Amino acid sequence: MVQIFNALVLLASTVVVALPVADITLIDGTQLNGEVTVISDAEVTVTVDGQAQAVAGEQLQSIVFNNNEAAIPEENKITVNLHDGSVLRAKSVLATATNARITIGEDLSHRLKSDSLASVQFKVLSDQAQQDYNRILKADSAGDVLIVxxxxxxxDELEGVIERVDSEAVTFNFDGDQIPVELSKLAGIKLLKPGSLKISKTACRLTDLQGNVWQACKFNLNKEEQSLEFETGLGDPISLKLERVQRLQYASSNVVYLSDLSPESAEWTPYLTGRLIRNRLNQLYAPVKDRSASGGPILIGKQEFTKGLSLRSKTVLTYRLTDGFNSLKLTAGLAAETRGRGHINLIILGDNKQLFQDSIADPSDIRQLELDIKGVRRLSITVDYGKNLDFGDLLHLGDAKLIK
Structure with missing residues (x-):
């Protein structure tokens, strides 16, 4: 018996905790794959081929723990917005004057301060209702808002004080009267931001596999628990099992993605002109950000990009640059489904001076561009018709970014 006990003790002492393996992309395009041993706001340590390498936080673009797409559970109809910009998709919400519990699934819920909640939308709305709802969220208010x-x-909207939220109703204080309002009658609620609320600068945006997006900082990799611990920008402590974490997207002050900018102008022109044709196809053929216009991720050759643009001919994008950038870096290639049909001319101008011009006729013809844009204040990107008119033209610009 003593020998068995000693053997069990020895076995327990030699158990190796598996370290998470991740794909790490730096702002200069360098890609690493290895075991992540340390995650903090200041740096990440990754072991590649047995060699530990520390990467400073300002050099990070992304850390991908799981390449599967985030999938919001069908029963999670509630959208919770926090004051730091985090967005959660919940199955249920319970909130009192001080604390809130956001339930994501049967085995997963998060406890937050009630002051962290900015709004709670209880159901999916029609397009017009959603526009009206968003308008209420953006408008100034002197108190909490019940959105009916x-x-x-x-x-419709009514200002007062939200005292409690549960799975059945919202308790609403209107001129001293406590009124329970059934969730079935509500679109959502907007909660007044407390004047004393402090919002800290976060290190990155964390997306989990349930489709929740967290503004995150103060990381700790808990190897024993196989979890990633962090705080929101509001100071709420969160712990996620590593198997639930999809990616960490860093927002370097030295890098701006074109897909995160609103162009000064975006114009699509069909080869066959006519008001009826343009009106019907304008929305369908409009530039698409961070995914392919044909559906799915941006794919160039065998490489998948989480950031980028998907453009059809003829598209002209114009950006007014207010900051001093040194270079424009991107990967350009036709979508795989255009093989044998696609043919475009890619033209990039800086202050009306040509920075790049060439035709791309096959998905295997991939261009890695790094263009000098020092002093440029107006940048334009044109995807023009090629030899096949506009039939089958779909150009992907992967990881298109401006670098200071």
Whole structure:
């Protein structure tokens, strides 16, 4: 018996804790794959081929722990916005005057301060109702706002104090009267941001596999628990199992992605002109950000990009640059489905001076561009018709970014 006990002790002492393996991309395009041993706001340590390498936080672009796409559970109809910009998709919400519990699934919930909540949308709305709802969220208010969904589908609002939220109703204090309002009658609630609320600068945006997006900082990799611990920008402590973490996206002050900018102008022109044709196809053929216009991720050759643009001919994008950038870096290639049909001319101008011009006729013809844009204040990108008119033209610009 003593020998068995000693053997078990020896076995327990030699158990090796598996370290998470991740794909790490730096802002200069360098890609690493290895075991992550340390994650902090200041740096990340990754072991590649037995060699530990520390990467400073300002050099990080992304850390991908899981290449599967985030999937919001079908039953998670509630959208919770926090004051730091985090967005959660919840199955249920319980909130009192001081604390809130956001339930993501049967085995997963997060406890937050109630002051962290900015708004809670209880159901999916029609396009018009959603526009009205978003307008209420953006407008100034002197108190909390109860956002009512009328039987007609229209949106109405009433200011007061939200005292409690549970799975059945919202307790609303209006002029001293406590009124329980059933969730079925509500589009959502907007909560007044406390004047004393402090929002810290976060290190990155963390996306988990349930589709929740967290503004995150103060990381700790808990190897024994196989979890990633962090705080929101509001100071709420969160712990996620590593198997639930999809990616960490860093926002370097030295890098700006074109897909995160709103162009000064974006114009698509069909080869066959006519108001009816343009009106019907404008939305369908408009530039698409961070995914392919044909659906799915941006894929150039065998490489998948999480950031980028998907453009059809003829598209002209113009950006007004207010900061001093040194270079424009991107990977350009036709979508795989255009093989044998696609043919475009790619033209990039800086202050009306040509920086790049060439034709691309096959998905295997991939261009890695790094263009000098020092002093440029107006940048334009044109995807023009090629030899096949506009039939089958779909150009991907992967990881298109401006670098200071």
């Amino acid at each position: 969904l009328r039987p007609s589908g229209s949106i």
